[in-house]
Amino acid sequence: MTKDLKNPPIDRVDGRMKVTGGAQYFADFELPNMAYCVIVGSEIGRGNIASIDTKKAQGAPGVLGVFTHQNMPPIPGWDAPVGGEADGPAPKPDTIEKYRILSSPKILFDGQPIAMVVANSFERATYAASLVKATYTKQTARTDLEKHLAEGIAPGRPGSSDYLRGKADGYQSAPVTLEANYTIPVEVHNPMELHGILAHWTGTDSLMIYAKTQGVNATQDAMAQAFKIDPKKIHVHTEFMGGGFGMGLRTWPQETAVVAIARKIGRPLKLVMTRDQMFTLVGHRPYTVQTINMGADSNGKLIGIAHAATAETASYEDFTEATVNMTKFMYECPNVSTRYRIVRLDRSVPIWMRGPGEATGAFALESAMDEMAHKLNLDPIEFRLRNYTETDPEHNRPYSSKNLKEAYQRGAEAIGWNKRKNEPASQRDGDWLIGYGMSTGTFNAFRWEASARALLNADGSLTIQSAVTDIGPGTGTALTMIAHNVLGVPLNRIKVAYGDTSLPKAPTQGGSAIVSAVGSAVYDACTKIKKQLVDLAVKDGGQLAGRQADELMMADGMLSIEKEPGKKVALSDLMRTNNLTVIDKSADSKGGPELGKYSMYSFSVHFVQVRVNPLTGVVRVSKAVSVADSGRIISPKTAASQMIGGVAGGIGMALTEEAIIDHRFGRFVNNNLADYHVAVHADVPAIETIMIDKPDPIINPMGAKGMGEIALIGFAGAVANAVFNATGQRVRDLPITPDKLLRAV
């Protein structure tokens, strides 16, 4: 009955609200009697607070309280992981440090909150915070991963264990071998919107929270655990988010502290952090060092790959990500081994940042593939095709869908790959060197559990409800399209309500999984409505009595006979004649066991053309083409925007972004947006996006896979490869800044 057709490009349903200021972000909410909180951060990277003087701050105008480890109100769930550690608690037994905000004079990282100052205006709280003075007994802060690589520990989580297929040193005996080290620096999400929270105790154990979270249900659970209250008494609202990129994937300790202080002072309390605090209190992409060993035969067949990665984490929490995973399944190769280690440093804990570990790993693997292609004198696409695999070699099972060959081909055409020369540094435009590069990206396509509710109203309009937060990718738009495709209700008569715990439970917005998870729940709920409508129409005495369900179609708010255009009934009429004011259906949706027979991934291919000035080492991305193989595209416009945003982020990762620490002090020196270089418009060329747009027959009823991560994964490698093609110089540590390409004239 439903036609599986390509979807038309529709405008973002919340676009008008966003550009007219109608969209309310957490910090936009104002409550009567609200107070403001400002954090004072530690100025040392490790040691103890020797003394802390809050007297002046206490006496400053408008100050309602200054909270330090000496007077912080207790948090009842203190010993549970406050804030919900990203991957659950560390395995026991362990020597890991314990970090509970404002609970002890111990300093575990630079910027750690040492006081939270509350006043009746933001300005007054800021001023009073500047009056808090601490002295410390300092210890040496170990912050430099490069110096502590030998201290790597195996994280002891199932997903992070060592992997072996064939022989670990299989690459060694190959005729052509390669060993290379790749480094990525600390990167910081730096969404435009600053992080924070507004907490309001509406009763002794009931709580209203306006948060900046990628998952309202997750925040609800974390707070319920911390304050030992019934989650149902906690209402969390995050309808809009000014960018997250992963930093809102957990509840951070300072959020929990604000809730505790709000209870203590008996007033709603708002925290909006400063930009420099965004570098230390809401996670970052961890500094990671990787080694790839690769061996191939002279025909360009891979014989072995060994991929090892070591990343930083905090002294008090083991953060892990899937840095080496792509190497296990991307190419056909008999001998593959991977190894992932973390080093506990005196740093604040990392968190997944767009593309997370996979983006880090893809930079190494796809750079190495390019280096090997060069050694073999093969075109980099040809080399990948010679090692292409139609089944997942890690799990020995088919992919649910994979159209990567087509993606290589279409991207190559669009960028003009035939103009590329295999010989590096062989093309010029005036004084500038020209190069082309490409890289593959891949990320899990998930099918998480989610719930949704759909309400068809008597006037034929439709309301969709889900607690999911729209962090910007266009979730609301995609859900609208899915509902429209099932029920044929006109787009402008569909309203999606989201980002609130009063709505049906949804997973945290992340892992490129929301269209698949929540989209399926919406699909199922709408399908239930459809079934009821069809039953009503075809039953005896119904407007389409005696017809078969598969003769019917739904479009323009009508149920009609597909082959007899005149024969139809309006949904509103159908409801009226049956005395229905609403059809209200909910669905809990999850994948069935058959999904386990497949490996489900989205794929991308990125192509870039770069221009490099041989005198100054300046690199400009002059063209970018990104191809997504992510199943059926639900909302072509917002999907293209996702890809474009990924490319912009990828240019930053490749060329400009690096958070720099002075390891003598364990402290950042560029923790602001002037010195931490996010790519600006002038760095980003016009970007061509190509969607393969073929439905995945397995993952969910829409055939859609996610694309938020693949938009970024691999892009930095494509740039590095293009720079090599342009100059003959291989840069293995990001970002590729001019100094790294300089050669004396």
Added chain:
Amino acid sequence: MNQFQYTRVTTPKAAVSALSQENGTYFLAGGTNLIDLIKREVVVPERLVDINKLPLATIEKTSTGLRIGAMAKNSAVADHDLAKKHAPLLSMALNAGASAQLRNMATVGGNMMQRTRCPYFYDPSMPCNKRSPVQAGPDKGQPNGPSGCGAIGGINRMHAIFGTSNKCIAVHPSDMCIALVALDATVNVSGPKGDRKIPFGDFHRLPGDAPQKDNTLLPGELIMSVDIPTNKFADNSHYLKVRDRASYAFALISVGVAVDMKRDTIQDIRLAMGGVAHKPWRLTEAEHFLRGKPATEANFKQAATIAMNGAKGYGENDFKLTLAPNSLIDALKTATKTA
């Protein structure tokens, strides 16, 4: 940010006398640098004297060249026909600086007076001789923090290679000033003891033993205007700014070139470099070498070698020893090509 007094003045005379009155008084122009410094408690003012109402924003042609008022906005100067016609190097340099929003606020006087972007200078918990010239009491509790130079032996990728001292290796971050020093500008100032003129090359200073002093302006002096003498460089000027991203980043190296070409020969030339020293760095010896010579790559290379005399790296910024001469060659090629 501390509490301070705020006064607005409408005449240069009132401005000068307001500033001479007490220590801890600062002129407030566009505020794009000063306010940040106050927020970070690098500057802890007693009083701000707002000079935005002073009638010093005109850009005019005089008998000897161009006169640009100290309160003219960076964007207004950059886009002014007189600047584009008679001092295109200045236009280019201004447009290479900061972002459009900042240029709309920033003034010519403020741009000259802006402080270094050395990160240690901006973080009172870190050592810095420019911010805290003398060690006064224990580190903490002092708003201006510990002294010592954080950048020497630290993060110094952006720092100076010329004219440094063992007290400070910071660079003056301005783009505009590179053009002004190249174009032999003169600064007109007014102070408690009257008016005086300062050749642009003498306005900023090297750190020596007093890195807290960026320039030679005396207490209470107000910048009134800048004069640019008539020149023959309009057809062959180029400002090259090498930076970590394509816009909105400070220079790793910048080069201002202004040439008077006669066919292939360099009749006259002005060269200056940014991102290399505590002051806008004029390359007089390289100019001298190129004067009267044909514009060839070989000559550019030799000039670049001469320009690099005395350069010294501090580790992370060693690449500037290569980038600076390369950039000079690149800029010379571009400037002389358009003839």
